[in-house]
Amino acid sequence: MSRRPKSKAFQAPKGMNDVLPGVQKYWGKFFKVSKELAVYYGFDVIETPILEYADLFKKGMGLNTDVIEHEMYTLKTKGGDFLALRPELTAGAVRAYLENGFANQPQPIKFFHYGPVFRHESPQAGRYREFHQADFDVFGEEDAILDAQVIQLIYSILIELGLKNLSIQINSIGDKNCWPKFREELKMYYRSKVPKLCKNCKVRFKENPLRMLDCKEEECAALKAAAPNSVDYLDKACHDHFKLVLEFLDELGLPYNLNPYLVRGLDYYTRTVFEIVSENTAGSQTALAAGGRYDYLVSQLGGKSTPAMGGSLGIERVIIEMQRQEVKISLTKPKTRVFLVQLGDLAKKKSLKIFEEFRKNGIYVSESFGRDSIKAQLRVADRLGADLALIIGQKESLDGTAILREMQSGVQETIPWKKIIDEVRKRLKKIAPRAPQLTNNNE
Numbered sequence: 405m406s407r408r409p410k411s412k413a414f415q416a417p418k419g420m421n422d423v424l425p426g427v428q429k430y431w432g433k434f435f436k437v438s439k440e441l442a443v444y445y446g447f448d449v450i451e452t453p454i455l456e457y458a459d460l461f462k463k464g465m466g467l468n469t470d471v472i473e474h475e476m477y478t479l480k481t482k483g484g485d486f487l488a489l490r491p492e493l494t495a496g497a498v499r500a501y502l503e504n505g506f507a508n509q510p511q512p513i514k515f516f517h518y519g520p521v522f523r524h525e526s527p528q529a530g531r532y533r534e535f536h537q538a539d540f541d542v543f544g545e546e547d548a549i550l551d552a553q554v555i556q557l558i559y560s561i562l563i564e565l566g567l568k569n570l571s572i573q574i575n576s577i578g579d580k581n582c583w584p585k586f587r588e589e590l591k592m593y594y595r596s597k598v599p600k601l602c603k604n605c606k607v608r609f610k611e612n613p614l615r616m617l618d619c620k621e622e623e624c625a626a627l628k629a630a631a632p633n634s635v636d637y638l639d640k641a642c643h644d645h646f647k648l649v650l651e652f653l654d655e656l657g658l659p660y661n662l663n664p665y666l667v668r669g670l671d672y673y674t675r676t677v678f679e680i681v682s683e684n685t686a687g688s689q690t691a692l693a694a695g696g697r698y699d700y701l702v703s704q705l706g707g708k709s710t711p712a713m714g715g716s717l718g719i720e721r722v723i724i725e726m727q728r729q730e731v732k733i734s735l736t737k738p739k740t741r742v743f744l745v746q747l748g749d750l751a752k753k754k755s756l757k758i759f760e761e762f763r764k765n766g767i768y769v770s771e772s773f774g775r776d777s778i779k780a781q782l783r784v785a786d787r788l789g790a791d792l793a794l795i796i797g798q799k800e801s802l803d804g805t806a807i808l809r810e811m812q813s814g815v816q817e818t819i820p821w822k823k824i825i826d827e828v829r830k831r832l833k834k835i836a837p838r839a840p841q842l843t844n845n846n847e
């Protein structure tokens with residue numbers, strides 16, 4: 405760890421992180437794979453603002469959720485608007501769907517988006533105040549095949565990223581028609597246990613009993629085991645829908661477990677809810693992705709009644725898991741085969757142009773322009789495993805030539821600039837690439 409300056413102004417805010425060059429290969433891979441699959445599955449990419457009116461999230465996510473009550477970053481603008489840093493991506497997607505007339509186009513509409521989201525909670529491993537999600541939303545289709553497709557897509561992304569030991573946790577929480585009966589049963593079960601519940605669940609007992617099943621506090625988790633299951637209180641339509649979702653997953657051969665306590669932390673879910681978790685050797689689980697159906701959200705946010713299904717991946721968690729499982733990623737940078745060495749002011753001036761000339765011709769060239777000694781530059785070339793060095797000094801600059809040196813043998817030859825690209829190309833074909841002498845730890 406480097407020494408940190410005392411002033412807070414020179415530190416990243418608590419729970420917010422720099423994404424450093426050392427992990428960019430994972431981020432790059434994540435975006436490449438998720439975008440490729442999203443497009444294949446018929447999703448269109450959208451981007452929405454990081455700030456939205458705070459009311460959008462309050463109306464969408466429910467007033468009694470932890471996110472709205474405690475975790476939303478809000479601000480009042482100079483104009484008096486009350487805005488919030490988005491705590492998730494779905495509400496913004498719904499707003500964009502309605503505001504831009506997608507509701508009037510042939511359905512379903514499928515959106516893929518990703519970006520930072522913000523929650524003011526206690527930072528811990530894999531849980532930050534600024535984190536990133538990739539989100540998939542399907543609007544305007546009730547059919548269970550879309551539930552299965554969203555799960556299949558997100559599961560496939562994780563597999564394509566090289567992850568193993570994944571499993572799908574799935575449940576159905578029913579809809580408005582099923583909830584009154586289930587709520588009653590839950591309340592009946594919990595009534596005598598209220599004194600044992602955590603502070604939050606005492607409130608949930610009155611206002612949103614379903615969410616007691618989602619509580620992570622020890623005292624409440626223990627009480628869940630004998631609590632009634634939502635699947636036992638589904639009406640026929642919800643039961644048939646869930647049965648179909650599971651049949652699709654069976655047909656796909658996806659590994660799923662019915663998890664009767666999965667209710668999700670947000671109020672807007674209906675019917676199918678799921679999580680995709682990675683099973684650690686120690687038996688613990690990390691949730692990498694989650695989602696479900698949200699058939700009432702569009703109408704809650706001012707649209708006409710529109711069924712919808714979605715899910716999102718927690719990008720930091722996925723990347724931590726890729727590192728933990730030691731997923732191999734090939735370098736995004738091509739290996740250096742040609743190194744440009746310059747000596748003297750005149751050569752220095754020419755070198756930027758020559759460097760760009762090689763790029764235009766599709767030849768990857770490295771340099772160390774800040775260094776003036778030829779020895780130091782050749783040392784870098786050697787470390788990178790360059791096969792050829794192109795040396796331009798004062799004399800070569802005046803003559804319009806360059807010295808082409810084969811690094812392995814040390815054999816060198818003076819070549820006119822006009823022929824240099826062709827000559828380099830020819831030699832690269834002839835010489836077998838060397839391995840870099842030292843790997844750059846940023847790669």
Ligand SMILES: [Zn+2]
Pocket residue numbers: 601602603604605616619620621624
């Ligand atoms: Zn609780």
Ligand SMILES: [Zn+2]
Pocket residue numbers: 578579580581582638639640641642643
């Ligand atoms: Zn129902």
